[in-house]
Each structure stands twice: as C-alpha cells, then as structure tokens.
Amino acid sequence: FTKEIKGLKVEVTHCGQMKRKYRVCNVTRRPASHQTFPLQLESGQTVECTVAQYFKQKYNLQLKYPHLPCLQVGQEQKHTYLPLEVCNIVAGQRCIKKLTDNQTSTMIKATARSAPDRQEEISRLMKNASYNLDPYIQEFGIKVKDDMTEVTGRVLPAPILQYGGRNRAIATPNQGVWDMRGKQFYNGIEIKVWAIACFAP
Secondary structure (H helix, E strand, C coil): CHHHHCCCEEEECCCCCCCCEEEEEEEEEEECCCCEEEEECCCCCEEEEEHHHHHHHHHCCCCCCCCCEEEEECCHHHCEEEEHHHEEECCCCCCCCCCCHHHHHHHHHHHCCCHHHHHHHHHHHHHHHCHHHCHHHHHCCCCCCCCCCCCCCCCCCCCCEECCCCCCCEECCECCECCCCCCCCCCCCCCCCCCCCCCCC
C-alpha cells in the first residue's frame, strides 16, 4: 500500500469547503489511535498527542476507523499525519509507476482506436474549438479548414510473422495488429542505434 500511494496527492474532507491538498510521503506503521506527534500548546508547552485525540479535540471528529494507519504528508520532518478516512485521492494524477501487465493491456485497448473513430473525434474537437471565430486568429488573417487534408495512399500486404520458442508459431497481422502475449521473438537482438522519422506535413 505504501509503495502505491507514496507520492500521490490527497485532499482532506474534514475542513468543510476548504479542500486542501497534500502530497503523501509515507504511511505510518501505527494506527491513528496510537500514532503520536509533538503538539505545542498555547502555553508553549509541547506534549505528545495521538492523531485520534487531536482530531477529536481540534475538529470534534470522532474517527470511525482509529485502528487504521495514517498518511504522512508534506515533509517527513514536520510530522503531519492524516487519518485515511479524511482523505480522498485527487483525480486525474499522472501515474509514474510501472504498470502491471493487466493495466498495460487495458491501457492499450482503451487508447487503440480505429481511423474513422479518430477522424470523428478530431472533427468534433475542431467544431467545438471554433478557431475561425477566435479574434486573435482573425487579427492575423489565419483561417483553419474544418476538413482534413486528403492524400493518396495504398495498403501494403501484411507480412507473415514467425515467432521463436519451441512452437515457432506463425501469425498474419490483421489490420496491422498482432498479439505478442506469451510469444518470443524469433531472434532477439540488441538495438544500438535508432531514430524517429516524422512524416507530418
């Protein structure tokens, strides 16, 4: 759990409309009922206080799950702890961790779209953008066509692929797609030099 949530942003729910956000730096080993931190009183005296006691005294909030650990947020040396039940993970965060095989497969399926679907989506975005009504674009005399540029092309015949391993399976790609799951390359090599070519107009 610590590995998965460390580095993510969470927002608190116990401060009403003020949804303050924090970045998780660790997860405590002890539950909220036993996790302590140095609390400075108004008199200047510093006492050890548990997270559960602090939320009860400060926010009049009786934790429902005091037996669960806390999230340590911000900088580790500042001892800022939040009970799990008052935290929501901020939506839309970029995932920088390595995906599992199932997650990778799901991501590829979600992003792999047919050419007609992509064309329809691009046309919809162009229509919603209304570039030709933009005053800055009009000021520079720029006009954006709604239609895509048409070019002449041809479909190459699909090559026959042979995998490695014991079976030496043969496959023919369908619409430029083939499945490498559970397959081995016929002859694996080390790529020492590579390049990217952009053919965009």
